[in-house]
Ligand code: NMX
């Protein structure tokens with residue numbers, strides 16, 4: 001059993017950890033400690049804390065300040081806040097022709113695949129091979145990449161406004177996106193909150209774990225991040241936010257009786273109730289609570305927001321009837337789609353790209369820590385967990 005800090009007491013590479021028993025196997029590493037994390041931790045009741053701060057205290061900060069926090073482990077002073085903006089602006093220009101690559105992609109391809117290809121392309125255009133430089137360069141280039149994915153995938157390739165690096169990251173995305181009939185101020189507030197809430201979630205969430213595992217081979221930040229985005233694209237992980245709004249559009253009513261009937265029918269058909277449940281949390285995710293509060297301030301009468309509000313009441317009660325579900329409460333994905341939709345971003349297939357955009361900061365900061373701080377700067381060795389041969393496999397060599 002893991003009994004706490006073992007600083008200075010590291011395992012020999014060929015030593016087998018005997019305390020892991022059969023019940024831990026094939027559980028997706030549930031409860032098996034594999035490392036330490038300097039950027040964030042998650043508690044079952046209070047959710048994620050970035051560098052010790054509960055997420056609810058950080059929700060209204062600017063994304064750039066939270067990027068500073070994740071990389072420097074302290075909130076910026078006023079001067080440091082100006083400096084991180086200037087630093088990111090100085091890195092923002094894309095060093096080559098990203099647009100031609102995006103224009104060659106199949107328009108029907110999923111936006112998460114576009115995001116992964118886009119990040120790989122940025123890496124092919126320039127890699128410094130310095131972990132922190134590459135992580136910050138990628139973060140700085142994400143708003144333009146995101147805007148270009150929307151513009152080019154939607155066939156709005158003409159007259160794309162030039163990037164303006166004097167703007168904030170969110171403003172740069174909104175400028176590139178250039179949706180004429182949207183309320184840009186509301187969109188900026190919703191995206192800004194979204195980014196802060198989604199930037200990091202402990203060391204073991206699948207996309208972060210995947211990114212760090214790839215980086216442990218000393219693949220580049222860009223290759224590692226593209227792999228992380230592929231992990232995020234799965235419906236049980238990041239793509240739950242897309243599925244959740246698709247689900248809401250399908251429900252089409254905020255009447256609690258009809259919503260309950262819909263939830264029960266989905267469960268009967270063996271489909272997950274998206275936006276509920278979590279691997280670590282055991283109460284409503286505070287990030288969901290923050291988004292419900294924002295929605296009740298800016299769009300209480302929005303139809304989709306009303307549906308997710310009903311789902312928040314109904315689904316936990318129905319899910320709690322099944323004792324194997326560890327957490328029947330709302331997770332981060334429940335309300336984010338309704339808010340993005342209200343802001344004018346009406347196509348749910350794009351929603352996971354916002355999750356990816358945000359998480360590039362947390363994954364980037366964690367890769368920098370694992371590769372250049374841990375083990376006195378030597379970095380964590382290449383990931384190589386042990387798998388036990390099944391009896392059936394062993395029979396063949398007897
Ligand atoms: N709807 C239906 N079934 C569920 C749900 C749900 N919302 N949550 C858990 N279960 C099932 C789960 O599939 C598992 O079934 P089985 O034993 O047949 O494999 C069982 O309940 C026990 O699962 P848990 O231990 O409660 O949860 P686990 O840690 O395995 O999975 C999630 C966590 C998040 C994958 C799971 O709750 C889920 O599939 N939720 C719906 C999808 C979703 O909203 N994902 C977003 C999570 C947040 N994120 O960004 O990654």
Ligand code: MLT
Nearest residue numbers: 201204205206279280332
């Ligand atoms: C989340 O943000 O909730 C995650 O990435 C999922 C997790 O922590 O396992």
